[in-house]
Amino acid sequence: MICSFFVASWTGVVKYHGPRPSRRPKQVFVANHTSMIDFIVLEQMTAFAVIMQKHPGWVGLLQSTILESVGCIWFNRTEAKDREIVARKLRDHVQGADNNPLLIFPEGTCVNNHYTVMFKKGAFELGCTVCPVAIKYNKIFVDAFWNSRKQSFTTHLLQLMTSWAVVCDVWYLEPQNLKPGETAIEFAERVRDIIAHRAGLKMVPWDGYLKYSRPSPKHRERKQQNFAELVLRRLEEK
Amino acid sequence: MGSASSMLTQYDIEEVQEHCNNLFSQQEIVSLYQRFCQLDRSAKGFISADEFMSVPEFAMNPLSQRLLKMVDGLNFKDFVAFLSAFSTKASAYHKIELIFKVYDSDRNGKVSFKDMLEVLNDLSGSFMSDEQREEVLGQVLEEAGYSKDSYLTLDDFIKVLGQSDLKMDVEVPVD
Numbered sequence: 001m002i003c004s005f006f007v008a009s010w011t012g013v014v015k016y017h018g019p020r021p022s023r024r025p026k027q028v029f030v031a032n033h034t035s036m037i038d039f040i041v042l043e044q045m046t047a048f049a050v051i052m053q054k055h056p057g058w059v060g061l062l063q064s065t066i067l068e069s070v071g072c073i074w075f076n077r078t079e080a081k082d083r084e085i086v087a088r089k090l091r092d093h094v095q096g097a098d099n100n101p102l103l104i105f106p107e108g109t110c111v112n113n114h115y116t117v118m119f120k121k122g123a124f125e126l127g128c129t130v131c132p133v134a135i136k137y138n139k140i141f142v143d144a145f146w147n148s149r150k151q152s153f154t155t156h157l158l159q160l161m162t163s164w165a166v167v168c169d170v171w172y173l174e175p176q177n178l179k180p181g182e183t184a185i186e187f188a189e190r191v192r193d194i195i196a197h198r199a200g201l202k203m204v205p206w207d208g209y210l211k212y213s214r215p216s217p218k219h220r221e222r223k224q225q226n227f228a229e230l231v232l233r234r235l236e237e238k
Numbered sequence: 239m240g241s242a243s244s245m246l247t248q249y250d251i252e253e254v255q256e257h258c259n260n261l262f263s264q265q266e267i268v269s270l271y272q273r274f275c276q277l278d279r280s281a282k283g284f285i286s287a288d289e290f291m292s293v294p295e296f297a298m299n300p301l302s303q304r305l306l307k308m309v310d311g312l313n314f315k316d317f318v319a320f321l322s323a324f325s326t327k328a329s330a331y332h333k334i335e336l337i338f339k340v341y342d343s344d345r346n347g348k349v350s351f352k353d354m355l356e357v358l359n360d361l362s363g364s365f366m367s368d369e370q371r372e373e374v375l376g377q378v379l380e381e382a383g384y385s386k387d388s389y390l391t392l393d394d395f396i397k398v399l400g401q402s403d404l405k406m407d408v409e410v411p412v413d
Contacts, residue, residue, distance in 0.1 A: 206294060216290065219298040221363060228365030231374055238377065
């Protein structure tokens with residue numbers, strides 16, 4: 001309900017397609033991520049529990065108070081050990097029948113709604129059904145992409161509220177299960193393909209976290225290795 | 239200058255277009271400007287080395303340090319002129335000239351055996367030994383009719399590379 005008001009404040013026109021998610025244990029929802037408002041757009045329809053990065057400032061306060069009521073799991077991108085703790089929390093949540101269905105954004109960060117970056121495999125190794133959700137914003141009215149490197153959320157929200165409207169489409173897609181012989185990473189890529197296809201997004205092989213850190217030297221080294229092998233092979237053939 | 243929505247006047251676009259010998263269309267120049275402004279976070283009018291390195295593919299490129307020397311501190315007009323070698327409309331001569339400049343790091347108009355070894359070192363890293371690199375380079379030069387003592391000029395590069403397909407074309411996305 002609260003979400004509906006919020007959505008109305010930025011003149012949100014959301015069109016939902018597909019069957020409304022039903023509450024069942026052992027299922028997890030994954031969606032592509034463009035902005036913090038993705039969560040609100042989806043929450044408007046169904047009460048989801050979500051896993052989020054804790055933000056500083058008034059957003060953090062909002063997160064703590066309102067979102068606690070739907071059941072939220074917090075993580076901290078910068079903490080190294082955090083991953084194991086969060087993985088355990090996710091697993092516990094999914095097992096519990098009374099909890100709100102869990103919504104995860106496997107890209108791990110906001111992306112500009114033209115592409116999808118690599119999905120992190122965490123959501124796909126929980127041993128449960130994955131229900132993909134695709135969100136596509138219509139850019140003509142406003143660009144919903146929150147570039148957290150450039151704007152604070154407050155500025156972003158202000159920009160949304162003063163624009164014409166936030167128009168988007170949400171598709172609830174067919175639930176997927178891990179296929180026999182499929183790894184979690186392959187499963188993640190398959191679901192990413194389903195979502196990208198539905199929302200008309202391009203798939204790119206980049207790690208979303210590159211937004212925050214430089215690529216490790218191993219990428220460069222792999223290129224050097226490929227080159228060296230090619231050259232040496234030609235040398236052998238002579 | 240500053241945010242991505244800052245305007246380029248029609249005059250600016252034409253000036254940049256002239257400076258790159260019409261190798262980019264006006265829409266491509268507008269797209270490039272948007273990207274330039276995104277990378278130039280502090281709106282200085284040029285992109286610093288650090289800002290270039292924030293582009294993942296650039297950081298992963300084994301030749302990034304060499305390329306950086308060529309683009310560091312360029313204003314938008316000169317940056318577009320640099321990029322124009324990658325336009326589909328650019329001639330083979332233009333493209334080979336850029337390759338030559340990558341090899342000729344001391345900019346004396348000549349590329350020595352040592353210069354080529356250094357580039358090969360950047361490209362292969364720790365995956366080839368110095369002996370292997372010397373051997374490969376020696377063979378390549380011999381096949382092309384040169385020796386280890388040769389100093390290659392731009393004309394030599396054109397003679398050797400001029401006939402092959404360089405695959406140095408980039409498409410500038412236009413909204």
